[in-house]
Amino acid sequence: MAQRSFRVVVITAPDQLDQEWINRLTREPDIEAVERVGLLNVGIDLVKQSRPDVVIFDRSLEQTENGIRQIFTSMPSTICIGVVAQGDMATLRRLVAAGARDVIARPVPYQDLVTSIRNAMATETDRRANALVVSDRGGSPTRGKLVVITSPKGGVGTTTVATNLAVGLRQISNTRVALADFGLQFGDVGVLMNIWARNTMQELFSRAHDIDDTMLNGLLQQHSSGVQVLLAPNTPEAAGELDSEILTIILDRLLERFSYVVCDTWSFLDEITETLLSKADEVLVVTTPEVPSLKNTKAFLEHIDAQHLVHGRITLVLNRFPSVNGISLQDVQKHLRHPVGANIPSEGQFVTHAVNRGIPVVASHPQTWVAQSLLKLAAYVTGDDVSTISLMHTPTKAAKPMRPEQNPAWNRRSLMKIVRGDA
Numbered sequence: 001m002a003q004r005s006f007r008v009v010v011i012t013a014p015d016q017l018d019q020e021w022i023n024r025l026t027r028e029p030d031i032e033a034v035e036r037v038g039l040l041n042v043g044i045d046l047v048k049q050s051r052p053d054v055v056i057f058d059r060s061l062e063q064t065e066n067g068i069r070q071i072f073t074s075m076p077s078t079i080c081i082g083v084v085a086q087g088d089m090a091t092l093r094r095l096v097a098a099g100a101r102d103v104i105a106r107p108v109p110y111q112d113l114v115t116s117i118r119n120a121m122a123t124e125t126d127r128r129a130n131a132l133v134v135s136d137r138g139g140s141p142t143r144g145k146l147v148v149i150t151s152p153k154g155g156v157g158t159t160t161v162a163t164n165l166a167v168g169l170r171q172i173s174n175t176r177v178a179l180a181d182f183g184l185q186f187g188d189v190g191v192l193m194n195i196w197a198r199n200t201m202q203e204l205f206s207r208a209h210d211i212d213d214t215m216l217n218g219l220l221q222q223h224s225s226g227v228q229v230l231l232a233p234n235t236p237e238a239a240g241e242l243d244s245e246i247l248t249i250i251l252d253r254l255l256e257r258f259s260y261v262v263c264d265t266w267s268f269l270d271e272i273t274e275t276l277l278s279k280a281d282e283v284l285v286v287t288t289p290e291v292p293s294l295k296n297t298k299a300f301l302e303h304i305d306a307q308h309l310v311h312g313r314i315t316l317v318l319n320r321f322p323s324v325n326g327i328s329l330q331d332v333q334k335h336l337r338h339p340v341g342a343n344i345p346s347e348g349q350f351v352t353h354a355v356n357r358g359i360p361v362v363a364s365h366p367q368t369w370v371a372q373s374l375l376k377l378a379a380y381v382t383g384d385d386v387s388t389i390s391l392m393h394t395p396t397k398a399a400k401p402m403r404p405e406q407n408p409a410w411n412r413r414s415l416m417k418i419v420r421g422d423a
Helices: 020-025 040-050 061-074 089-098 110-128 158-173 189-193 213-219 236-241 244-257 271-279 291-306 329-336 348-357 369-382 412-420
Strands: 006-011 031-037 054-057 079-084 102-105 145-150 177-182 228-230 260-265 282-287 313-319 340-344
Touching: 006 020, 006 040, 020 031, 020 110, 031 040, 040 061, 054 061, 054 110, 061 079, 061 089, 079 089, 079 110, 089 102, 102 110, 145 158, 145 244, 145 271, 145 369, 158 177, 158 189, 158 260, 158 282, 158 313, 158 369, 177 189, 177 244, 177 271, 189 228, 213 244, 244 260, 244 271, 260 271, 282 291, 282 369, 291 313, 291 329, 313 329, 329 340, 340 369, 348 369
Parallel strands: 006 031, 006 054, 054 079, 079 102, 145 260, 145 282, 177 228, 177 260, 282 313, 313 340
Antiparallel strands: none
16 A cells, blocks of 8 residues: 655744755655744644644754644644754753654754654654544634835835845745735836736725725735735826725725735835834834934824824834945934834845845745845744844855746736836
8 A cells, every 4th residue: 555645844943944854845846835933923823724734943042942832732733843953862852751752953864864754654644634634614704914115215215124024924824925015106016026917906905994805815916925915006196095984994905804014105104104113013114224224214103102092012123234335223212212023234245136126035046145135034924032132244155146036926027018118
């Protein structure tokens, strides 16, 4: 009798999703699918929803122990394997007590890992048969998280942060992510994602009360990363058709269908921006280490504080820092009287290469300092405990520019169509 195929979920760190042993697992003939998640809580939720056969934890010892215990107590027939820094007896006992079937020490001995998985699967086949049935009914729908990227100063990189954050959220959470361009007059999300469409969010303005799956499916543009993109109107005057009531309906419909809704905004406060800020679960305020940008940011932070405008978490993101001639982090925080929550380093070569090709840098140059910082920012947005301040880079491997034809998002013809505005 042939051995049946099985499904694996790997829960690792945001910057460890591309490890060789994970890639090799995807090529095993009896492994049906390998899902990678860079967030502990999101990974556990995915496991509880999809009920894979095997879960491999490759996090810190404490997080691995906690994750295995959660899975074992709720789904005892799911095989849990821990990957740890040291395979000593104390660690083995600790994880086995939590419910681990096996413990593998780094560096991962690939054949030992595969043998462990298959032996455990052979033992559990009969007992797991009933547990693999997933019900399509029951369970109340959950509302997604609204993430708003904003800045009171144009040209500081809000769209770059928004597009990369959306792709990063999709990569590390393996959940549904939508990206909406509320730079209503001259939005650039489509350019940075190499997407153009005749139909945009403007189609929703007059039909907000009729929004359903069919309507959204016709307007949302599928990016190669899996992110669904809602483009800004193609004509500047269409911005006047949107008010806070219609916007609220659009946001509600998106949040009913997506785990994360990322919104890019323009650089001034109006009814639309204030509505987005008031409804956001996460507000990322982007600035750069130059006096004009810091001046506007300080006034913006003071305004939203005085007006009690934001009810979610506010995080100040210092873009293009550290840079060659920028001021110090201490001076920035002293001037703004607000802590810097995250920094995105200045790596213009890679960012410019990505922008000009319509490929987010987290996809085109994932091992660069800037891409790793953006992925950590995505992990932070989900609630993962990760450090988002990085003032020095220790590269894991050489970051070579990706040739356009290597990435499915690249299409020179469609990108030039966006620039020209062709129908």
